Amino acid sequence: MATCPPYPTRPARPPSLPRPHWWQRARVRYGALITLLAISGLVILALVREQTGTQGFLVGLGLAVLPVPLLVAAFRWLDRVDPGPWRNLVFCFAWGACAAALIAIVANSFATRWIATATADPASADTLGTTVIAPVVEESAKAAAVLLVFLFRRRDFTGIVDGVVFAGVTATGFAFTENILYLGTAFGTDQLTGDSGIASVTAATFFVRVVMSPFAHPLFTVLTGIGIGIAATRTGRRHRLRRALLPVAGLLLAMGMHALWNGSASFGDYGFFAVYAAFMVPSFGLLTWLVIWTRQRELGTVRTELPAYVVAGWLTPAEPFALGSMRARRIARQQARRHAGKEGARAVTQYEACATSLAFLRQRGRRGRAGADFTVRERQLLDALWHRREVARPALDYAARATAPPAPRPAPPWVYPYGTHGPHGPYAPYGPYTPYPSYAPHAPHAPHSPYAAPPPYGPHPTPHPHPYPHPHPHHRP
Structure with missing residues (x-):
């Protein structure tokens, strides 16, 4: 069983804090609002x-x-x-x-x-x-x-x-x-x-x-x-x-x-x-x-923001791509409903909502606009993702594969005569090499976040590998 990535424990509430007054309680506020x-x-x-x-x-x-x-x-x-x-x-x-x-x-x-x-x-x-x-x-x-x-x-x-x-x-x-x-x-x-x-x-x-x-x-x-x-x-x-x-x-x-x-x-x-x-x-x-x-x-x-949690081990490489597409989200919910019923679809919906809130929270933290409860809120969202990962991850992985763009095919050598210029420049025997398209680049590290590891410094020596070795079956040559 996969273990949760480590993070500091949540500090306990100081016992010296005074108890809220009766008019500050949630039940009183909700009751007054409903009555009004x-x-x-x-x-x-x-x-x-x-x-x-x-x-x-x-x-x-x-x-x-x-x-x-x-x-x-x-x-x-x-x-x-x-x-x-x-x-x-x-x-x-x-x-x-x-x-x-x-x-x-x-x-x-x-x-x-x-x-x-x-x-x-x-x-x-x-x-x-x-x-x-x-x-x-x-x-x-x-x-x-x-x-x-x-x-x-x-x-x-x-x-x-x-x-x-x-x-x-x-x-x-x-x-x-x-x-x-x-x-x-x-x-x-x-x-x-x-x-x-x-x-x-x-x-x-x-x-x-x-x-x-x-x-x-x-x-x-x-x-x-x-x-x-x-x-x-x-x-x-x-x-x-x-x-x-x-x-x-x-x-x-x-x-x-x-x-x-x-x-x-x-x-x-x-x-x-x-x-x-x-x-x-x-x-x-x-x-x-x-x-x-x-x-x-x-x-x-x-x-843009979620790949930082891929590096830290909280998310899989396919999830930022799937969560950043409304079509992929819909396919993931449908896949979960087919295999796990309404409870599975509800879990995927909650997983998508928590991941989106986590991305917005990290963006505010990276820009210095997060509140004092940034760390506590981040941990709550990560815990919510971790408890729903067994249902949501397979569905999101399926959705990412279903919506992945087709892999580019190199042009055969007989398309352009020798000595002419093709769409990618001068003629090459087997066409230019085009790697699989990578997902969004790693977001900068949020200074307030102890959970999302920063990306490695300097440029990557090689392009990011595509998480799927083959394109969608309908696009396979």
């Missing part, structure tokens, strides 16, 4: 039902729930490289659907009534409330969920992708409750006027809010998530000002975009479509590209 969200949900349910009626509420609920699974699945797909626990997403969705929606309804109604009373102009008060008050209140309420996760679940908040996911799920919950209100109100209007079918107010509201712009609220709040996500990657005293300004800048951008979207109806008959085509769609495409590009960088970090 439950009360907010009941209040918002009563308010929406009072405004739309029971029948309108049920119709709005049935129509508003349609885009929710698609949006949540999209944000969950973005988080596949380093998936966080489900409880964070559940909290974000519940905060957006209950707490943020309640704050928005109460604050918007109070501000609009106060402006109408002060100016004696209800029409102007409604316009001002829609274009100025609502964006400030709603984006601030949604940003609170992302900020809470950043402050209290810092270990699960590592970068831009996490900020995008938490902000997007929060905004999805908020849009869900808001769509129930708008669709239920539209249905009540149709009941009073007797309209039905395509020409009804309900159909028009459904087309605008659910079909054309289900991503509107997530798009706004994602800007705040990007600001907080960039701040999460900045540590040290020299970045203190940036950590404070970046979330504020993202929040201001979210408010500005939200105000432009809400005010598009006042730009004329085609103002909504002009803003949608010239601003919303390009912004959505740009942010989508940014998030996917950031995700690819995360995979590159995995391929």
